[in-house]
Amino acid sequence: MENFVLENPTKIIFGRDTIAGLGKEAAVFGQKVLLVYGQGSIKKNGIYSEVENSLQAAGLTIIQHGGVKSNPTLAFVRKGIELAKLHEIDVVIAVGGGSVIDTAKAISAGAVVEHDVWKFFSGKKGISSPLPIACVLTLAASGSEMNGGMVITNEEKGLKVGTGNKKLCPRFSILDPGATFSVPPDYTAYGAVDAISHTLEFYFTCRGDNTCVQDRFMEGLIINIMEACDKALLDPHNYSARANLMWCATMALNGWTSAGLGWVGFPMHMIEHAMSAKHDVPHGAGLSAVIPAWMRWQAERQPAKIAQFARRVFNIAAADEKGAAMQGIERLTAWFTQVHSPTTYKGLGIPRTTINELAENSQFQAKI
Ligand code: NZQ
Ligand code: ZN
Numbered sequence: 001m002e003n004f005v006l007e008n009p010t011k012i013i014f015g016r017d018t019i020a021g022l023g024k025e026a027a028v029f030g031q032k033v034l035l036v037y038g039q040g041s042i043k044k045n046g047i048y049s050e051v052e053n054s055l056q057a058a059g060l061t062i063i064q065h066g067g068v069k070s071n072p073t074l075a076f077v078r079k080g081i082e083l084a085k086l087h088e089i090d091v092v093i094a095v096g097g098g099s100v101i102d103t104a105k106a107i108s109a110g111a112v113v114e115h116d117v118w119k120f121f122s123g124k125k126g127i128s129s130p131l132p133i134a135c136v137l138t139l140a141a142s143g144s145e146m147n148g149g150m151v152i153t154n155e156e157k158g159l160k161v162g163t164g165n166k167k168l169c170p171r172f173s174i175l176d177p178g179a180t181f182s183v184p185p186d187y188t189a190y191g192a193v194d195a196i197s198h199t200l201e202f203y204f205t206c207r208g209d210n211t212c213v214q215d216r217f218m219e220g221l222i223i224n225i226m227e228a229c230d231k232a233l234l235d236p237h238n239y240s241a242r243a244n245l246m247w248c249a250t251m252a253l254n255g256w257t258s259a260g261l262g263w264v265g266f267p268m269h270m271i272e273h274a275m276s277a278k279h280d281v282p283h284g285a286g287l288s289a290v291i292p293a294w295m296r297w298q299a300e301r302q303p304a305k306i307a308q309f310a311r312r313v314f315n316i317a318a319a320d321e322k323g324a325a326m327q328g329i330e331r332l333t334a335w336f337t338q339v340h341s342p343t344t345y346k347g348l349g350i351p352r353t354t355i356n357e358l359a360e361n362s363q364f365q366a367k368i
Contacts, residue, residue, distance in 0.1 A: 001210050002262035008255050010146045011172040014247065016239075018176045019050045019136055022093070023058025025172050029132040030090020031059070034083060036104040037066045038096045042138060045182035051095050051136060063087045065107075071276045071283065072099040074154045077106040077117055084111035084131065091132045094170075097191075098142025098283070101135050102150040105168045108133045109150075118154060120163055127165040135173040139183055140246040141191030141284060143198060143253025145173040153277050160277035161365055162269070175250065177242035185233055188245075189339035190284025192229035195249035196222050197268055197287045202258045204298055204305055205265035218257050219312045221248050226335055233339060268294050274361035279350050288341035289348050292333040299325040 013021060026033060033055055042048040055062055065080045084092065084107055092111075094104035108131040110117030119125035137145045144150070148169045151162040183191070199218040206214070225248045231241035251257070258264050271294070272286040299306045303321040310316040310328020318324040336343045345352060 001260040004259045006259045010169045014175045018174045023054040027058045032061045032090045034063050034089040034092045036094045038068045068100045068103045070099050072103045080107035081110040093134045095136040097139030098144045101144040105150040121161045133170045135170045137175050138179045140249040141194045146250045146254035160273040177246050180242045181237045189341045190282045192225050193284040193288045193341050195225050195252040198252040201266045202264045206261035208262050224248050270362045274358045281348050288336040295329045
């Protein structure tokens with residue numbers, strides 16, 4: 001167990017009918033709200049009016065910034081920063097999934113500085129005192145609702161880059177599992193893959209020898225995510241399945257799983273971000289195409305940990321390490337296929353000829 005400090009400032013308000021409390025919670029931070037949301041799902045499923053009613057009942061002024069696209073872009077962030085400065089916004093509220101929340105985070109950081117917001121992503125500037133951010137989560141996936149990370153695509157440079165700072169942690173996030181009933185099967189599955197990948201990145205790249213607490217915590221999250229996803233795909237309105245999926249996805253990337261692991265990497269994400277930047281694939285779909293290949297590569301170097309994963313998550317009985325590791329990878333790949341998340345490059349519709357370009361792109365990101 002390595003030394004660590006774990007401090008997560010986000011207040012989580014979890015459960016049924018919690019969106020009604022948004023206005024009262026947000027009013028603590030001021031009167032003027034920049035409301036950031038996606039391409040329209042919240043207008044179709046009724047969440048938009050719940051949010052608007054709650055903010056108006058609390059006497060707050062709403063400035064709209066709707067239209068965030070999946071794999072959110074720098075251009076849209078810059079427009080949001082202009083709005084935030086023009087209207088002297090007090091709090092930025094994200095209603096959506098990771099793309100919306102990350103956009104809100106970038107706006108909140110860029111709205112209080114004179115330099116371009118991309119300087120935070122290129123490492124040229126540090127994040128000082130962003131505007132307060134709050135979230136209403138509508139998709140169980142990224143974990144952005146309870147961490148200080150943000151990932152934005154610079155469409156001019158063809159780069160998708162993440163950066164982070166504890167000050168970007170939302171002040172509060174409302175997690176109502178009912179808000180995810182309308183998530184379609186593909187994004188239910190992609191979100192589960194993303195959450196699983198957040199644990200795998202730490203599980204396989206940590207270097208310490210005494211990681212049994214974190215290992216079993218992550219193994220439990222993975223088992224629960226697969227079970228909950230299967231149930232939510234069978235019945236999208238299964239509240240318990242949606243609640244378990246939502247809370248596991250948040251726990252998978254809020255600092256708890258990696259506490260005490262010391263150094264950890266994010267290699268599968270580095271590769272996937274290049275794919276999303278260049279080919280605009282859904283983040284979770286890109287990951288399910290990367291994970292099996294990356295795990296087979298890793299099994300050549302570190303069969304023991306992959307064999308442990310196989311034995312504990314999939315009850316693989318094979319005696320030899322390599323055999324168990326390969327069977328575990330096959331079982332995980334079979335689950336991706338079962339939930340219709342692509343497991344190969346071809347499955348994503350990306351031509352193999354682009355492999356070198358993607359390798360360069362992901363290496364460039366890793367150096368930033
Ligand atoms: O745009 P709308 O119309 O809202 O539709 C969205 C979008 O098409 C839809 N959706 C969301 N909630 C819904 C819904 N549809 C029906 N009912 C609902 N309740 O789902 C689609 C995908 O939304 P998006 O926000 O893109 O998905 P996700 O939450 O997976 O976020 C992906 C982004 O998160 C970043 C990724 O890079 C990607 O850009 N990540 C952020 C991280 C972080 N900040 O810590 C870490 C992650 O590894 C990840 O990289
Ligand atoms: Zn991810």
